[in-house]
Amino acid sequence: MNQYNYRELLQIFESYLQAHEPVGSPDSLYVPMKYINDIGGKRIRPVLLLIAYNLWHEDVSPALPAALAVEYFHNFSLMHDDIMDEAPLRRGHESVHHKFGRNAAILSGDAMLIKCFELLLNAGRINNTGATLCDIMAKAAIEVCEGQQMDMDFEHLDSPSEQEYLEMIRKKTACLMGVSLQLGAELAGADKDVCELLYHVGESMGMGFQIQDDLLDVFGNEGITGKQKGGDILRGKKNYLFVHTYNSSPENQKQEFIVAYHKASEEGNIASIVEVYKKMEVSEIPDQLQKDFFNRGLQFLSELDSDKASVLKSFVQALLERDH
Amino acid sequence: MNQYNYRELLQIFESYLQAHEPVGSPDSLYVPMKYINDIGGKRIRPVLLLIAYNLWHEDVSPALPAALAVEYFHNFSLMHDDIMDEAPLRRGHESVHHKFGRNAAILSGDAMLIKCFELLLNAGRINNTGATLCDIMAKAAIEVCEGQQMDMDFEHLDSPSEQEYLEMIRKKTACLMGVSLQLGAELAGADKDVCELLYHVGESMGMGFQIQDDLLDVFGNEGITGKQKGGDILRGKKNYLFVHTYNSSPENQKQEFIVAYHKASEEGNIASIVEVYKKMEVSEIPDQLQKDFFNRGLQFLSELDSDKASVLKSFVQALLERDH
Numbered sequence: 001m002n003q004y005n006y007r008e009l010l011q012i013f014e015s016y017l018q019a020h021e022p023v024g025s026p027d028s029l030y031v032p033m034k035y036i037n038d039i040g041g042k043r044i045r046p047v048l049l050l051i052a053y054n055l056w057h058e059d060v061s062p063a064l065p066a067a068l069a070v071e072y073f074h075n076f077s078l079m080h081d082d083i084m085d086e087a088p089l090r091r092g093h094e095s096v097h098h099k100f101g102r103n104a105a106i107l108s109g110d111a112m113l114i115k116c117f118e119l120l121l122n123a124g125r126i127n128n129t130g131a132t133l134c135d136i137m138a139k140a141a142i143e144v145c146e147g148q149q150m151d152m153d154f155e156h157l158d159s160p161s162e163q164e165y166l167e168m169i170r171k172k173t174a175c176l177m178g179v180s181l182q183l184g185a186e187l188a189g190a191d192k193d194v195c196e197l198l199y200h201v202g203e204s205m206g207m208g209f210q211i212q213d214d215l216l217d218v219f220g221n222e223g224i225t226g227k228q229k230g231g232d233i234l235r236g237k238k239n240y241l242f243v244h245t246y247n248s249s250p251e252n253q254k255q256e257f258i259v260a261y262h263k264a265s266e267e268g269n270i271a272s273i274v275e276v277y278k279k280m281e282v283s284e285i286p287d288q289l290q291k292d293f294f295n296r297g298l299q300f301l302s303e304l305d306s307d308k309a310s311v312l313k314s315f316v317q318a319l320l321e322r323d324h
Numbered sequence: 325m326n327q328y329n330y331r332e333l334l335q336i337f338e339s340y341l342q343a344h345e346p347v348g349s350p351d352s353l354y355v356p357m358k359y360i361n362d363i364g365g366k367r368i369r370p371v372l373l374l375i376a377y378n379l380w381h382e383d384v385s386p387a388l389p390a391a392l393a394v395e396y397f398h399n400f401s402l403m404h405d406d407i408m409d410e411a412p413l414r415r416g417h418e419s420v421h422h423k424f425g426r427n428a429a430i431l432s433g434d435a436m437l438i439k440c441f442e443l444l445l446n447a448g449r450i451n452n453t454g455a456t457l458c459d460i461m462a463k464a465a466i467e468v469c470e471g472q473q474m475d476m477d478f479e480h481l482d483s484p485s486e487q488e489y490l491e492m493i494r495k496k497t498a499c500l501m502g503v504s505l506q507l508g509a510e511l512a513g514a515d516k517d518v519c520e521l522l523y524h525v526g527e528s529m530g531m532g533f534q535i536q537d538d539l540l541d542v543f544g545n546e547g548i549t550g551k552q553k554g555g556d557i558l559r560g561k562k563n564y565l566f567v568h569t570y571n572s573s574p575e576n577q578k579q580e581f582i583v584a585y586h587k588a589s590e591e592g593n594i595a596s597i598v599e600v601y602k603k604m605e606v607s608e609i610p611d612q613l614q615k616d617f618f619n620r621g622l623q624f625l626s627e628l629d630s631d632k633a634s635v636l637k638s639f640v641q642a643l644l645e646r647d648h
Contacts, residue, residue, distance in 0.1 A: 024466070029473040080434060084427040103408040103476060106430060110404060111469040113434065117441050118462040121455055131445055131454035138442040142348070145435040149353040152427060 001058050003311045006318065009050045009060065010043055016064045017071070022115065032100045032108035033115075036075045039093040044209075045070040045180040051315065052184025052198055055308045062126050066133065066187055069119035070180045072112045073137070077144055079109035084152060085235070113141075123187055133183055140179040147172025154238050158258055159246035165238075166207070174206025181312075194304070201300045205316055208293035211286050212322070214239040218274055219283055225324040230270030236262065240289075245282050294320045325382050327635045330642065333374045333384065337367055340388045341395070346439065356424045356432035357439075360399045363417040368533075369394040369504040375639065376508025376522055379632045386450050390457065390511055393443035394504045396436045397461070401468055403433035408476060409559070437465075447511060457507055464503040471496025478562050482582055483570035489562075490531070498530025505636075518628070525624045529640055532617035535610050536646065538563040542598060543607055549648040554594035560586065564613075569606050618644045 004012070022033040046067035053063035081087075082095040083105050089095055097105035117134055124130025150168040154160045160168070181198035190198075216225050217232045218241060232239045242261060249257055257276065264273045277283065297316050301309045328336070346357040370391035377387035405411075406419040407429050413419055421429035441458050448454025474492040478484050484492065505522035514522075540549050541556045542565060556563045566585060573581055581600065588597045601607065621640050625633040 024470065026470065026473050026477055028477055029470055080430055084430060104473075106404055106408060107469055107473055107476075110434075110437065111466060113437060114462050114465040114469065117458055118466070121459045121462065124455060128455075131448065131452075131458070134441055134455070134458050135445045138438050138445065141438040142435060142442070145431055145438065146348065146350065146353055149350050149428075149431055152431075153350055153352055 003054055004050070004060065005311060006047060006051070006315050009047045009054070012060060013043055013046045013050060013064070013067055013071075017068065020068060022112075028100075028104060029108055029111055032079070032096050032104050033075075033112055035099065036079060036090070036096055036108075036112075037071070039091045041071075041074075041091055043071060045074050045176060048177060048180040048202060048315075049184040051311055052181040053188045054311070055185070055304075056188035056190060063123065063184060063187055065119045066123035066183055069116045069123065069137070070176065070183065072119065073116040073141065073144075074176065076109045076112035076116065077148070079105045079112070081148060084148070116141075120183070127187070127189060129186055129189075132186055136179055136182060136186065140175050143171040143175045147175070155236075157238075158254070159238060159243055162240075162243055162247055165240060165243040169210040169240075170203065170207060173210045174203045177206035177209065178203035197300055197303055201297045201312065201316075204293045204297035204300065205319060208290040208297065209319060211240050211290040211293065212319075214241055215283060215286050215290065216324070217241070218270075218277060220323065230264075230274065233261065233264050233270045233273050234268060236265035240286050241277060241282055244285055245276065245280060248280070248282075248285075291320065328374070328378055328384065329635060330371060330375075330639050333371045333378070334367055336384060337370045337374060337388070337391055337395075341392065344392060346436075352424075352428060353432055353435060356403070356420050356428050357399075357436055359423065360403060360414070360420055360432075360436075361395070363415045365395075365398075365415055367395060369398050369500060372501060372504040372526060372639075373508040375635055376505040377512045378635070379509070379628075380512035380514060387447065387508055387511055389443045390447035390507055393440045393447065393461070394500065394507065396443065397440040397465065397468075398500065400433045400436035400440065401472070403429045403436070405472060408472070440465075444507070451511070451513060453510055453513075456510055460503055460506060460510065464499050467495040467499045471499070479560075481562075482578070483562060483567055486564075486567055486571055489564060489567040493534040493564075494527065494531060497534045498527045501530035501533065502527035521624055521627055525621045525636065525640075528617045528621035528624065529643060532614040532621065533643060535564050535614040535617065536643075538565055539607060539610050539614065540648070541565070542594075542601060544647065554588075554598065557585065557588050557594045557597050558592060560589035564610050565601060565606055568609055569600065569604060572604070572606075572609075615644065 017037060021037070022030050024030050049067045049070055050060045050063055054060050078090060079096045082090055083097045083102055087095050088098050096108065116137065120133040120137055121130040124133045147168050147170070150164070151172060154168070178199040179202070181202040182195050185195040185198045214232065217227070217239060218230055220229070222229045228234065246254055246257055260272055260276065264270050294316055298313060301312055301316070341361060345361070346354050348354050373391045373394055374384050374387055378384050402414060403420045406414055407421045407426055411419050412422050420432065440461065444457040444461055445454040448457045471492050474488070475496060478492070502523040503526070505526040506519050509519040509522045538556065541551070541563060542554055544553070546553045552558065570578055570581055584596055584600065588594050618640055622637060625636055
């Protein structure tokens with residue numbers, strides 16, 4: 001059976017996305033939805049869903065509405081998160097609330113969340129899995145909200161513990177990557193235990209992926225990542241590098257580090273923090289941790305037939321080695 | 325078979341609501357959800373759902389999660405609408421975004437919308453209707469978003485036409501009342517055509533209900549409605565009285581009316597507008613229109629067995645005569 005690779009599935013998904021633009025009335029509700037779909041993104045979640053479905057079925061077209069559903073969910077969460085974080089940019093373009101106003105971003109985000117469920121129900125019609133897909137999605141969606149709220153709550157703490165931070169990114173980021181694989185497998189009619197196994201593959205990848213993002217923020221190459229170097233520091237965001245540094249600093253230096261972090265953010269100069277990170281060789285631990293998570297994902301995969309696992313393995317490998 | 329009346333069903337629902345408070349972690353996500361549930365409301369939508377279910381089943385307890393779902397949806401929409409309208413008050417209490425902040429209101433609203441689907445799936449497990457219930461809800465939910473967007477778009481017009489206004493309130497308000505009855509009937513296992521009939525009963529009631537709200541804004545008794553007299557005028561909101569007055573004014577007086585309406589809003593003095601309304605006997609048309617809608621609802625009901633229709637008929641009658 002033909003298994004598509006990442007690039008092929010991405011192309012299939014992009015064509016479907018373009019052919020299924022959100023349309024309706026009034027325009028003012030639908031244009032922001034179309035906008036966020038059109039400004040790009042890695043499409044990791046829909047492609048994961050298609051990879052999972054493709055493990056059992058050569059023709060992935062019945063899974064495309066479900067793939068669109070997870071991309072809609074992701075875009076809904078970006079629209080609302082960007083309001084909360086007051087982020088002016090998204091994927092190198094104006095964020096939705098900056099371009100169309102806060103109210104449009106709230107309401108179009110709501111509509112994308114609702115359409116996510118509608119699309120899952122459409123997908124599930126082929127084999128009567130609509131309720132199952134929606135139930136998995138709803139539980140994950142609540143976790144995403146909980147993760148986002150934890151992230152906002154962290155702003156009012158000196159620092160969360162490492163464990164709290166990892167729980168936050170599990171909910172906010174990793175969960176949806178796990179669910180993307182799980183939904184693809186459910187729709188394909190796979191056994192429950194395989195569906196759950198794939199959830200854990202995706203969740204582990206998602207953990208690695210987020211820690212990698214935190215590392216790339218400081219140690220990535222701006223020209224390659226396309227993101228401002230030290231953007232998390234400049235926004236005063238407590239990412240894994242911050243949390244790890246804070247928690248592994250001696251008690252009498254913790255407060256000093258926080259003060260320096262605030263100052264760097266206020267003055268728009270990340271040099272002092274990068275110096276601390278380099279001096280403490282702080283990147284070693286997260287670098288090892290992200291590898292551990294990706295390897296955990298690969299380990300879960302080894303429980304699948306080896307021919308089934310190959311495309312996913314290459315995908316995990318490609319993510320592990322990404323530089324942007 | 326015992327049919328509960330409105331008051332009894334309200335009591336059953338309130339007990340269920342209190343016993344099923346939204347709980348989870350972090351608190352900061354769940355406390356605003358609990359807050360908006362606790363500050364009251366007429367609970368019209370969940371009671372409508374229970375009335376419909378009760379037409380076929382004496383024990384309404386299997387329908388309670390679905391009743392909670394429509395109340396959650398309603399509360400989600402209030403939380404987000406209040407941000408968009410910058411409303412400081414809701415049901416005589418601080419609105420959620422005023423009390424807990426804008427971000428909490430966005431995110432807790434999102435969570436309530438998601439939980440609405442989760443609750444419908446739970447309810448549907450008794451007879452495998454989860455996907456059907458969610459599909460009906462999703463389609464209505466999109467209409468509610470479209471209605472809210474139309475309402476916001478109206479702010480930038482001199483005035484919508486009467487037809488546009490009626491379409492807006494159909495989507496924003498009436499649709500969810502129709503769906504509440506429809507969901508109750510679907511869950512009860514009623515025939516499709518009866519479910520759709522009940523949708524139309526609820527939609528007609530909802531139209532009458534909203535026009536009545538617009539009338540009560542100016543002609544209600546503040547001591548009884550518990551709302552500020554002329555609140556819509558003070559907020560510059562284009563309700564049915566405004567739209568009807570504008571559209572039935574001679575061309576050369578339209579602009580004058582708009583200027584007076586803005587001035588009343590700015591100066592916090594509704595007297596001049598109330599005078600226009602009284603002089604033009606403007607309340608007669610909406611008063612007739614709301615009665616027409618309620619009567620249309622009663623007409624739909626006449627297609628049901630008369631013993632089935634009685635509780636709903638009394639409910640429509642009670643709404644028709646409400647003064648708050």
